[in-house]
Every structure is written in structure tokens, then in C-alpha cells.
Amino acid sequence: MLKDVTLGQFFPGNSILHRLDPRIKIIAVILFIIAVFTAKSAVSYGFLVLLLVGMVAISKISIRTVAKSIKPLLIIIIFTAVTNIFWTKGENLLWKWKSIEVYAEGLRAAALMVTRLITLITGTFVLLTYTTSPMALTDAIERLTSPLKKLGVPTHEFAMMMTIALRFIPTLIEETDKIISAQKSRGADFETGSLLKRAKAIVPILIPLFISAFRRADELASAMECRLYHGGEGRTKMKILKLHAYDFAALLFFVAVIAVTLLINKFLYI
Amino acid sequence: MLEFKNVTYIYGEGTPFQKKGLDDVSVKIEKGKVTGIIGHSGSGKSTLVQLMNALYKPSSGTVLLDGEDINKDAKTARDARFRVGLVFQYPEYQLFEETVGADIAFGPRNMGLSEAEIKDRVMNAARFTGLSDEILQRSPFELSGGQKRRCAIAGVIAMDPEVLVLDEPAAGLDPRGRSEILGGLMEYRKRRGNSLVIVSHSMEDIAEYSDNIIALSAGKILCSGTPHEVFSKFDILEESGLSLPEVTDVLHRLSRSGKSVNPSLYTVDEAFSELLPKVKK
Numbered sequence: 001m002l003k004d005v006t007l008g009q010f011f012p013g014n015s016i017l018h019r020l021d022p023r024i025k026i027i028a029v030i031l032f033i034i035a036v037f038t039a040k041s042a043v044s045y046g047f048l049v050l051l052l053v054g055m056v057a058i059s060k061i062s063i064r065t066v067a068k069s070i071k072p073l074l075i076i077i078i079f080t081a082v083t084n085i086f087w088t089k090g091e092n093l094l095w096k097w098k099s100i101e102v103y104a105e106g107l108r109a110a111a112l113m114v115t116r117l118i119t120l121i122t123g124t125f126v127l128l129t130y131t132t133s134p135m136a137l138t139d140a141i142e143r144l145t146s147p148l149k150k151l152g153v154p155t156h157e158f159a160m161m162m163t164i165a166l167r168f169i170p171t172l173i174e175e176t177d178k179i180i181s182a183q184k185s186r187g188a189d190f191e192t193g194s195l196l197k198r199a200k201a202i203v204p205i206l207i208p209l210f211i212s213a214f215r216r217a218d219e220l221a222s223a224m225e226c227r228l229y230h231g232g233e234g235r236t237k238m239k240i241l242k243l244h245a246y247d248f249a250a251l252l253f254f255v256a257v258i259a260v261t262l263l264i265n266k267f268l269y270i
Numbered sequence: 271m272l273e274f275k276n277v278t279y280i281y282g283e284g285t286p287f288q289k290k291g292l293d294d295v296s297v298k299i300e301k302g303k304v305t306g307i308i309g310h311s312g313s314g315k316s317t318l319v320q321l322m323n324a325l326y327k328p329s330s331g332t333v334l335l336d337g338e339d340i341n342k343d344a345k346t347a348r349d350a351r352f353r354v355g356l357v358f359q360y361p362e363y364q365l366f367e368e369t370v371g372a373d374i375a376f377g378p379r380n381m382g383l384s385e386a387e388i389k390d391r392v393m394n395a396a397r398f399t400g401l402s403d404e405i406l407q408r409s410p411f412e413l414s415g416g417q418k419r420r421c422a423i424a425g426v427i428a429m430d431p432e433v434l435v436l437d438e439p440a441a442g443l444d445p446r447g448r449s450e451i452l453g454g455l456m457e458y459r460k461r462r463g464n465s466l467v468i469v470s471h472s473m474e475d476i477a478e479y480s481d482n483i484i485a486l487s488a489g490k491i492l493c494s495g496t497p498h499e500v501f502s503k504f505d506i507l508e509e510s511g512l513s514l515p516e517v518t519d520v521l522h523r524l525s526r527s528g529k530s531v532n533p534s535l536y537t538v539d540e541a542f543s544e545l546l547p548k549v550k551k
Binding site for chain 1: 320323325344348351352355356357358361363364365366376377380381411425426429
């Protein structure tokens with residue numbers, strides 16, 4: 001049952017989006033987010049949506065998967081739409097019932113806000129999470145934050161912690177599954193009873209899980225020490241990130257996207 | 271009596287990752303007997319075991335306990351969990367209570383027994399598994415590996431199941447721990463007269479203790495029957511990569527080299543009395 005939970009949203013592939021350097025992708029996402037926030041004209045929003053559709057097509061990720069990325073934030077999106085529709089005051093009154101007024105400006109604001117949210121979410125998912133493996137991502141974060149090392153921030157250690165955490169999620173899920181089965185075999189009942197009773201029923205799962213997590217951490221630390229791991233100092237990489245021409249092209253492309261968005265704002269404001 | 275009728279179990283059915291765990295398995299676990307299940311990792315041993323107490327629902331086929339489908343509804347499933355006690359591989363990882371005694375009492379308490387009855391059962395289970403009164407008061411996390419294992423097994427024995435199923439009860443223990451645990455289990459079965467199912471990939475353990483053997487390979491039953499029956503089919507066993515008990519292997523080699531010995535024997539004593547007269551000759 002727990003095995004059905006999908007973790008790590010990475011979809012392996014070989015598109016240009018998959019091959020881009022993860023560092024470039026992180027910067028590209030930031031540039032894309034800036035573009036989305038600078039968009040004011042409906043046309044610039046249209047331009048960004050078009051760009052996003054293009055990226056989804058290139059990445060060969062199914063529309064259904066993309067739609068699934070929006071699902072968890074559906075409530076926020078609906079909430080934003082509703083507040084914008086009913087609380088934006090303007091000049092063109094469309095509909096009135098008692099004290100509830102809906103203006104044309106409200107509808108416009110709601111539509112743009114929802115588009116902004118959706119492009120932000122799907123943009124990050126398509127550019128980063130769906131097309132970049134977690135390992136590549138942590139590696140990129142380490143490299144991008146490496147200037148902070150000079151300020152004494154242990155960036156390598158943070159990246160290592162992230163990598164280990166990601167690595168052990170499936171292991172711990174499997175472990176939880178086993179413990180649940182074992183306690184069920186001893187007649188533990190997780191499904192019926194009051195909320196308090198069910199909360200208490202989790203204790204026989206949590207304690208063994210914590211203990212095994214600590215044991216694993218201990219063993220892993222010993223194993224790493226046995227192989228002379230001593231942190232980031234002087235450590236070399238097996239996979240060295242190398243920038244290609246298309247990485248720079250992608251970077252320029254996203255800078256251009258911001259420029260185009262600004263130009264549309266200025267000359268094609270609708 | 272526990273009976274599997276054409277049971278198939280598929281992991282992750284309907285997903286791209288689906289994989290057959292068991293394939294059309296029909297088998298009976300006889301009452302009051304020790305049944306040994308052998309097979310390689312991935313042969314379906316653990317799947318079979320988890321179908322026995324309704325933790326898994328068969329994808330097709332039925333699991334019957336005294337003729338009743340254990341997956342009929344939630345009540346029969348829960349009932350099956352009490353009647354078929356399942357001890358998982360490395361059961362010490364399920365311990366959680368403050369004292370060993372309280373941990374053993376977890377199962378009986380879930381059964382809704384009276385405090386007096388629970389206490390009685392904890393004492394009995396501790397005796398069968400060789401845990402002293404002093405240990406019952408200690409934290410399970412202070413115990414040695416073998417003691418933890420015995421504590422976890424006691425937790426299931428305390429539920430007094432009709433069928434006690436153990437997945438690799440002796441895995442990871444030293445020879446002394448092994449024989450203590452397996453010997454204790456045999457003692458327990460002799461006194462209570464209930465059925466015992468032991469899963470192992472150690473041919474020696476299975477050969478020594480089982481009345482019946484089920485050999486699994488790739489989710490299917492390779493052969494089943496008494497140890498004599500199973501070990502006489504050594505060609506089938508060897509073909510699927512299962513080793514014979516060492517004694518049987520020696521006898522088998524002797525018979526292949528032209529000596530007239532019975533190669534289906536599997537204990538040292540049997541082999542001794544088979545070979546001795548021939549050596550004297």
C-alpha cells in the first residue's frame with residue numbers, strides 16, 4: 001500500500017531538457033520565474049504559456065503527468081481565483097447581488113493570477129523535477145552554492161545530507177511496510193476506532209522505525225568512515241558537470257524570454 | 271488446516287512494474303505437522319507466507335482455513351491473523367515496548383483477553399522461548415540479537431496460534447542461537463500439538479526438522495512431500511539451483527559412482543546406518 005506512493009518525480013528521458021546541465025536548469029527556472037512575475041500584459045502571459053507548452057512537448061512528458069503536478073495546489077488556485085473575482089474593485093460592473101459585486105477587472109485579475117500560478121508550478125516541474133534526477137539536482141545545488149564555502153557554509157555536507165535523505169526514502173518506505181505487516185500480524189488494528197485510538201496505534205510503527213533509522217544512520221556513518229570519507233575537502237567527482245554550447249544557448253534563450261516579456265508589456269499591453 | 275487453491279499473487283497489478291509473486295499455487299499445510307518451505311530468494315516464499323494470514327489478498331484463487339475463505343471480509347481476515355501467527359524475517363525490528371514482557375503482551379492484548387490471561391500467556395511464551403523472568407522486566411533494546419529474536423517470536427507464540435509460521439527464524443544467528451531457537455520451537459510444537467511452518471533456505475535446517483517439505487522456484491511449487499520424497503527428486507532440485515543437505519549430497523554422489531546406497535536419506539544417523547554395513551563388508 002505504501003509502495004504505491006510515488007516519490008521522486010523524475011521521468012528518465014533523453015530530450016534536450018533532460019540533457020541540459022542541471023545548474024543551467026536551476027538558473028533557467030529562476031529566469032523563467034522572473035519572466036512570469038514581470039508579465040503584465042495578457043499577451044505576455046499567452047507568450048509564456050506557449051513557451052511552456054513547447055517545453056512540455058520537447059520533454060515528451062504526458063499532459064496527464066503535468067496536470068497531476070497542479071492537483072495538490074488546486075485549492076490554492078481556486079482560492080486565488082475566487083478572492084480575485086470578488087474582491088477586485090473596478091469601473092466595469094458586470095454583476096451585482098446584494099453586496100457582492102463582480103467587475104470585469106476582477107475577472108481579468110483572476111484569470112491572470114491563475115495563469116501565473118499554473119505556469120510557475122508546471123514550469124518548475126517540467127524544467128526541473130520531471131527532467132532532472134535527484135542526484136543531479138543535489139550536485140547542481142552543491143556547485144551553485146559553492147561560493148558560500150568561503151563564508152564557512154558547509155555546502156558539500158548539505159548536499160551530501162540531501163543525497164542520503166533522498167537515497168533512503170524508498171528504503172524507509174519498504175521498512176515501514178514491513179513493520180506495519182509485522183504489527184498487523186500481531187493483531188494491531190490501524191483502521192478502526194476513534195481518532196485518539198488510531199493515533200495511539202501508530203506508536204508500534206514509529207518506535208521500531210526510528211530505531212531502525214538511527215541504526216541505519218550509524219551503520220552508514222561507519223561505512224563511510226571506513227572508506228575514508230572526510231567531507232568535501234579535496235573531494236573529486238565521478239561525474240563532472242561540463243557546460244556545452246547548448247547550455248549557454250539555453251541560458252541566453254531564457255534571458256531573451258524575459259526581454260520579450262518586458263517588450264510585450266510595453267508595446268502590446270492588453 | 272490451511273489450504274491454498276490455485277493462488278496467484280501479482281505485485282503492483284495494473285502498473286508497469288507488475289511482477290508475479292506466486293503462480294497458480296495449490297498446497298495444503300497439514301495440521302499438527304512441521305512444514306518446511308525452501309526456495310531461493312525471490313522464489314515466492316515470503317509471498318506465500320504473507321498470504322497465509324491475509325496480509326496479502328490473492329490476485330486470484332482462495333486461501334482456506336478449515337474450509338473457510340480467510341479473505342471473505344475484514345472479520346475473517348482479522349480472525350486469520352490470530353489463528354495463523356506469522357513471525358517475519360528479522361522480527362526483532364518490530365519490538366517497541368518498554369519492557370520485554372509488555373512487548374510479548376502486545377498480541378494477546380489486541381486479542382482482547384483478560385489481564386490474568388495475558389499474564390499467563392506471556393509467562394508461557396517466555397518459558398517456551400527460554401526468556402527468564404529477569405529478562406521480561408528489561409527493555410527489549412538492551413538484549414542481545416538472539417534474545418531479541420526470541421522475544422519477538424514469544425510475542426507471536428503468546429497469541430497461541432493454531433498455525434505458527436516463521437520466515438527464516440534462524441537467519442543471521444550463530445549455530446548455537448540457531449539450534450536454541452529451532453529446538454525451542456520443536457519443543458513448543460510437541461507440547462501444544464499445533465502446526466508449524468518454517469521458511470528457510472538452509473536445506474539442513476529444513477531437512478532436520480520438517481515432516482513435509484514444499485520446494486518453491488520462480489513462484490511455482492517445484493515439488494512437495496515428505497523429506498524422503500522431496501530429496502529423492504534431487505535432479506529437479508539441483509536443476510533449479512537448490513542444494514541438497516550435505517549428507518544427501520554425499521550419498522547421491524556415491525550412488526552415481528556405482529555404489530548401491532539409498533540417496534534419499536537426509537540425516538547423519540540414517541546415512542550412518544545405511545553406510546556402516548556396506549563399509550564393514
